[in-house]
Amino acid sequence: MAQLSVSEVLPSGVCIGVYGPSGSGKSTFLRAISGLIRVPGTVQINDDVWQDDRRFLAPHQRRAAMVLQSPGLLPHRTVAGNLEFAIRFNRNAKAGLLDSILQDFGLVQLRDQRASTLSGGEQQRVAIARAVAAQPDVLLLDEPLTGLDDEARQALLQVLMQLKRTGITCIFVSHSAYEQALLADHLVIMDAGAIAMSGSSASVFANASPTSALGRELGVVIGDLQVVENADGLAIAARDELRIQMATKAPRGSAVSVRVRADDVSLTEMPEHQSSIMNTIPVTVSGQSIFDETPFSLIELDAFGTRLFARITNDASRKLGLRVGAKCHAQIKAAAITAYL
Amino acid sequence: MSPEDLQALWLTVKLATSTTIILLIIGLPLSWWLVRSQSIAATAFNVLIALPLVLPPTVIGFYLLLAMGPSGPLGALTSTAGLAPLAFSFPGLVLGSVIYSLPFVVQPLQAGFAAVPQSVLDASSSLGADPKSLLLRVAIPMSQRAVVAAGVLGFAHTVGEFGVVLMIGGNIPGETRVASVQIYDHVEALDYAGAHQLSLILVVFSLVILTLVYRVWGGSVFTQSGSKSA
Numbered sequence: 419m420a421q422l423s424v425s426e427v428l429p430s431g432v433c434i435g436v437y438g439p440s441g442s443g444k445s446t447f448l449r450a451i452s453g454l455i456r457v458p459g460t461v462q463i464n465d466d467v468w469q470d471d472r473r474f475l476a477p478h479q480r481r482a483a484m485v486l487q488s489p490g491l492l493p494h495r496t497v498a499g500n501l502e503f504a505i506r507f508n509r510n511a512k513a514g515l516l517d518s519i520l521q522d523f524g525l526v527q528l529r530d531q532r533a534s535t536l537s538g539g540e541q542q543r544v545a546i547a548r549a550v551a552a553q554p555d556v557l558l559l560d561e562p563l564t565g566l567d568d569e570a571r572q573a574l575l576q577v578l579m580q581l582k583r584t585g586i587t588c589i590f591v592s593h594s595a596y597e598q599a600l601l602a603d604h605l606v607i608m609d610a611g612a613i614a615m616s617g618s619s620a621s622v623f624a625n626a627s628p629t630s631a632l633g634r635e636l637g638v639v640i641g642d643l644q645v646v647e648n649a650d651g652l653a654i655a656a657r658d659e660l661r662i663q664m665a666t667k668a669p670r671g672s673a674v675s676v677r678v679r680a681d682d683v684s685l686t687e688m689p690e691h692q693s694s695i696m697n698t699i700p701v702t703v704s705g706q707s708i709f710d711e712t713p714f715s716l717i718e719l720d721a722f723g724t725r726l727f728a729r730i731t732n733d734a735s736r737k738l739g740l741r742v743g744a745k746c747h748a749q750i751k752a753a754a755i756t757a758y759l
Numbered sequence: 760m761s762p763e764d765l766q767a768l769w770l771t772v773k774l775a776t777s778t779t780i781i782l783l784i785i786g787l788p789l790s791w792w793l794v795r796s797q798s799i800a801a802t803a804f805n806v807l808i809a810l811p812l813v814l815p816p817t818v819i820g821f822y823l824l825l826a827m828g829p830s831g832p833l834g835a836l837t838s839t840a841g842l843a844p845l846a847f848s849f850p851g852l853v854l855g856s857v858i859y860s861l862p863f864v865v866q867p868l869q870a871g872f873a874a875v876p877q878s879v880l881d882a883s884s885s886l887g888a889d890p891k892s893l894l895l896r897v898a899i900p901m902s903q904r905a906v907v908a909a910g911v912l913g914f915a916h917t918v919g920e921f922g923v924v925l926m927i928g929g930n931i932p933g934e935t936r937v938a939s940v941q942i943y944d945h946v947e948a949l950d951y952a953g954a955h956q957l958s959l960i961l962v963v964f965s966l967v968i969l970t971l972v973y974r975v976w977g978g979s980v981f982t983q984s985g986s987k988s989a
Contacts, residue, residue, distance in 0.1 A: 452881075452885050454881055454884070454885070476884070476889075477881075477884040477885050478884045478885075478886075478887050478888055478889045478890075478892075480885075482885055483885050483886055484881065484882055484885035484886075485882070486878050486881060486882060487878075488876065488878035489878075489882075490876065490878040490879040490880075490881065490882030490883070491879070491882075492879065492883075492896075492897060492900070492901070493901065494900050494901060494903070495900075503883070503886065503888075503896070504886045504887070507886055507887025507888060507892075508887065545882065548882075548886065549882075549885075549886070552886045552887060558885070
C-alpha cells in the first residue's frame with residue numbers, strides 16, 4: 419500500500435479524475451475517502467467531517483458509494499435485487515427510484531436476471547447503477563473500465579458521460595489518459611502517494627511536465643468543433659477557420675471534442691502535399707520549452723486562436739529555427755486524433 | 760424394535776436437532792468473526808474449537824462432567840440460578856454435543872465465508888451495509904452451500920456421538936440414553952439382534968447423509984468455497 423500524503427480541496431458537482439502510474443497511490447487515496455482503509459488525517463465532504471483527529475466514520479456511515487474494477491455484485495440476487503440492496507440502505511430513497519434507475523441505465527430488460535449470469539460489461543453497468551441508487555454525496559470509481567473489452571468500455575464511457583451531466587460529484591480513478599480526457603472536469607495527477615498536479619482537466623493536460631506521469635499523454639483537448647462533412651466515418655470538423663480531419667461516427671452537424679497529443683503533432687516549414695498526413699494547419703509558435711533531462715522540446719503553437727502542442731527533438735527545433743513568433747505548419751495524422759461526442 | 764429402541768432413536772433426533780440449531784446460531788457469527796479477525800484471540804479460538812477433533816471424547820466428557828459437578832464452574836452457575844444440575848440431564852447432553860461438534864460446523868462455514876470476494880464486501884459496505892447486514896445479507900446468502908454442509912455435518916456428528924454422552928449423560932432412558940448408548944446396552948446384554956437393528960438404521964442414515972454431502976458438495980466440504988463468486 420502506497421504512503422499517502424495529500425492535502426487538497428477539490429470542487430464538488432463535477433467529475434474529478436485521478437491519474438497516475440500504478441503504485442502512485444490513486445486507489446489508496448480513494449479507499450481512504452471511502453473509509454475502507456484508515457490513514458491519519460481529515461476527510462471532509464461538503465460540511466460533513468467523515469474523519470479527523472477525533473473521529474473515524476466506518477465505510478457504511480459515509481455517504482460515499484464505490485465502484486471497483488471488480489463489480490462486486492451479489493451473485494445470488496437479480497439486477498433489481500442488487501439495486502434494492504443499495505436502496506435499502508439509502509434513507510432518502512423515494513418510491514419509484516428503482517424503476518427510474520433501471521430506465522436511466524438501460525437495465526429494464528435485464529431486471530430479473532441473476533447477476534451471476536451477466537457479462538462483465540453488464541455487471542459493471544449494474545454496479546454503477548447500484549452506486550447511483552445509493553444517492554451518495556460522492557461517487558467513487560476505481561478503474562471501473564479496466565479489464566473490459568473495447569465495446570463494453572465504450573458503452574460504459576457513454577453511461578459515465580451521461581452520469582457526469584447530472585451534476586453528481588464523482589472521483590474517477592483511471593490510468594487511462596483517454597478516459598480521463600473524456601470524463602474528468604478536474605484532473606489530479608498523483609505520484610508517489612502525493613498530488614503532483616491538480617487543476618482543470620484542460621490546463622493539466624496542457625501544462626503537465628513531459629517527465630511527469632502524464633508526459634506522453636500531454637496535449638490539448640479542443641472542444642466545440644462542428645462536424646461539417648462525414649463520408650463513411652472520415653469526418654471534417656471545424657471551429658472558425660480551424661479544420662481537422664478525423665475518424666468519427668458523429669453525423670454532420672453534431673458537436674465533437676478532440677484530443678490531440680503533443681507526440682502526434684509534427685512541424686514543417688512548407689506544407690507538404692505529397693504526404694499521407696491529411697491535417698496540415700498553419701500555426702504560429704507561441705512558446706517553447708526545452709527540458710534538459712529529455713532530448714525533446716515542447717513547442718506551444720497557435721492555430722487560428724486554438725492552442726496546440728508539438729513535441730519534437732531539440733535537434734529538429736534548432737534546424738527549423740523555431741522561436742516565438744515563427745510561422746510553420748503543424749501536421750497531425752487523422753488516425754492519431756481521438757474524437758469524443 | 761422395542762419401545763426403548765424407538766425412545767432412544769427419538770432422543771437422538773431431538774438431541775441432534777437442538778444441537779444443530781444452537782451450533783448454527785453460535786457458529787455463523789463466530790465463523791464470520793474468525794475469518795475477518797486477525798487478532799491473537801481469533802487464533803486462540805481456532806485452536807480451542809479444533810480441540811475436539813484430536814482429543815478422545817472421554818477427555819472432553821470428563822472435564823465437562825467436572826465443570827458441571829457441584830464444585831465446578833457450570834455447577835455453581837446452575838445452582839445460583841436455581842436450575843437443576845446439568846450432569847446426567849438432557850440440557851447437559853446438548854451442551855456437551857455443542858462443544859464436541861463445534862469444529863464440524865465452524866470449519867465448513869469458515870471455508871465458505873473466506874471465499875466471499877473482498878470486492879463484494881467493500882462495495883456492499885460503501886453502499887451502507889453495516890457489519891450485521893454484511894453477515895446476514897451478503898456473506899450467508901453467498902455461502903448457502905457451506906451453511907447447509909455445516910448443518911448436515913453438525914447433525915450427523917452429533918448422532919454418532921458416544922463417549923461424551925456416556926461420560927456426562929450416563930444412561931437414563933428417555934433423558935440421556937441415545938441410540939449409540941442403547942446399542943452398547945444391547946451388546947452388553949448379548950442381545951445382538953437388537954444391536955443389529957439399531958446399528959443398521961444408523962448405518963443407513965450415515966450412508967444417506969454422506970451420499971447427499973458428496974453429491975451436492977463434491978465431497979470437498981472442508982475446502983470448497985460453498986458459493987460461486989461473481
